[in-house]
Amino acid sequence: MHEITVIGGGFAGLTAAITAAESGARVSLYEAHHTLGGRARTGEGPYRTNEGPHALYCRGPHWTWLKQRNLLGPLASLPPLEGARFRFRRGGVLRRTPPLAMLRLTRRKAEQAPVDTDFLTWATGQVGEEGARAAAHFMGVALFHHDPGSLSAAFVQERLRRATALPPEARYPRGGWGEVIDRMAGHAWNLGVRIETTSRVDALPERRGPVIVATSLDAARHLLGDGTLRWDSGRTTLIDLALRTRKGDPFAVSDLDAPGWLERFTAQDPSLAPSGQQLVQGQLPITPGQSKADGIAHAEALLDLGFPGWRERTVWRREALAQGRTGAVDLPGTTWRDRPAIDRGEGVYLAGDQVAAPGLLSEVSFNSGLEAVSLALRTAKYAAVAGRAAEASAAAEASAAARAAEAGSPLDLKRT
Structure with a gap:
């Protein structure tokens, strides 16, 4: 049974902790805040707010994972008959529909958009400037970025397709995202995960197993003393x-x-x-x-x-x-593979929404949490095998030395 430490109790950290515990590891999770959740935390009191607009995309990888563990809970879809109350500001005026050119752009497959060209340039060539600018600005909802048109065309188009999919992907956990977090925390607790809140970690703990750092990239940069842990955000x-x-x-x-x-x-x-x-x-x-x-x-x-x-x-x-807390955005010529690597060496792994994992918004956190645990357990397994082999070799040498001593003959231990 391996020991794994998780620093950070947001969506990525809880995903990693649950996955590791389900694999048989002993897991300790440390969260600096008095409650778990990170950006998936829901406000306390009469107004159940998230940290900005949140939705759960039902075609994402975390949907099946949460559903299999009965962690989704009650969900709400886009409200019926509310489609007529979706409004768009165009030219300073509120309208009922976006430009037709923007709708045409949503039909373009993500694979058609190049990685090394900015979205506005590519989209303008597809449907004209008006539709391209409208689509770029519309994508502020999923990117939290002031100029989505300047980002990689492939990056933005993939998100445009999913944000405008029919039927809509968006689902809303009733009571806020905090309800999902509470269910995840309870599941982790039942699996034996030791959870400590109000426990800020300022230095890597002395450990006998892997450490998964599931914090913001800024916090991870300071904790690990690694100035390369940077990526563009909103x-x-x-x-x-x-x-x-x-x-x-x-x-x-x-x-x-x-x-x-x-x-x-x-x-x-x-x-x-x-x-x-x-x-x-x-x-x-x-x-x-x-x-x-x-x-x-x-x-x-x-x-x-x-x-x-x-x-x-x-x-x-x-x-x-x-x-710097609104997820990663990819500039032209870059993809998620270019973001800071999950494996930082020496048994340390990153998880969060700005690291090298695919997905949309919280899906990056989820995918990176799974990958971090997979790498950590694989490394721990190899280390354990190597350790047992070293112990066996040492025992064999000691046994050979003992036999040689009993026989009264010299023994070249180095050669043996």
């Missing part, structure tokens, strides 16, 4: 609002003039806010030179268009800036 203003209910509010507002997204989460899950109120969450990507206030101004402009009288109806509000 910088995003987040806003949460509780509004008094008004009939006719849209389900979602997508800004096609600049990346930005507002979503009314109580449309599919009324339990996220008290009766008579609705929870709206938004993410507004900002450039490196912009401030949180710039993102808030953008959010308020969208709210003015989509949620009439929202200021007078607001009963609760929260704002935040997410920097």
